[in-house]
């Protein structure tokens with residue numbers, strides 16, 4: 001099987017990429033398979049910049065085509081926060097549960113109609129000695145008042161996905177990949193980038 005490398009250390013993302021790339025005939029490798037490679041610092045000011053930083057750094061190291069995902073949650077009542085800081089919203093240790101608690105606390109007393117939010121995903125593709133490309137996808141939703149469901153990862157338990165009428169964490173992997181920000185970005189990648197899929 002062909003192989004595609006994703007510059008991520010996030011287990012939830014890695015699982016989703018495995019499931020989404022399998023039908024395309026790709027086996028996914030991630031930074032979880034290269035444990036001698038350290039953390040790549042996300043110094044950009046947009047999702048796109050951070051995705052490019054991650055993809056290019058690993059692509060240079062391995063001299064291979066690499067995809068990276070920079071994603072996050074944008075809450076309207078918090079002026080778009082946590083945004084690019086989603087992973088470390090409640091502290092450097094990147095704790096999903098603490099991040100969720102912080103969102104719920106900040107939105108205490110905020111009524112449903114003001115709890116609108118979206119997930120955003122930028123995917124960057126770095127190809128050795130070519131310039132990098134990015135695509136993005138979004139998924140509209142609302143922040144719930146409490147956790148629901150046990151699928152997925154990250155902020156999924158408190159994100160009500162409008163298109164499905166359910167919490168993201170109540171969706172099976174197949175259902176999530178019909179509507180997610182990540183799946184939408186990947187769709188565009190398939191259209192735009194024949195180089196990795198030929």
Ligand SMILES: O=P(O)(O)OP(=O)(O)OP(=O)(O)OC[C@H]1O[C@@H](n2cnc3c(O)ncnc32)[C@H](O)[C@@H]1O
Nearest residue numbers: 008009010069070071072073086087153154155156
């Ligand atoms: O940088 P890598 O190694 O890929 O892993 P990361 O977890 O640090 O990933 P990001 O920097 O892109 O931060 C993404 C944050 O947004 C959250 N997130 C992204 N996609 C999500 C999804 O599909 N469902 C729930 N939360 C998501 C995720 O939990 C993180 O807190």
Ligand SMILES: [Mg+2]
Nearest residue numbers: 010042070087
């Ligand atoms: Mg990160």
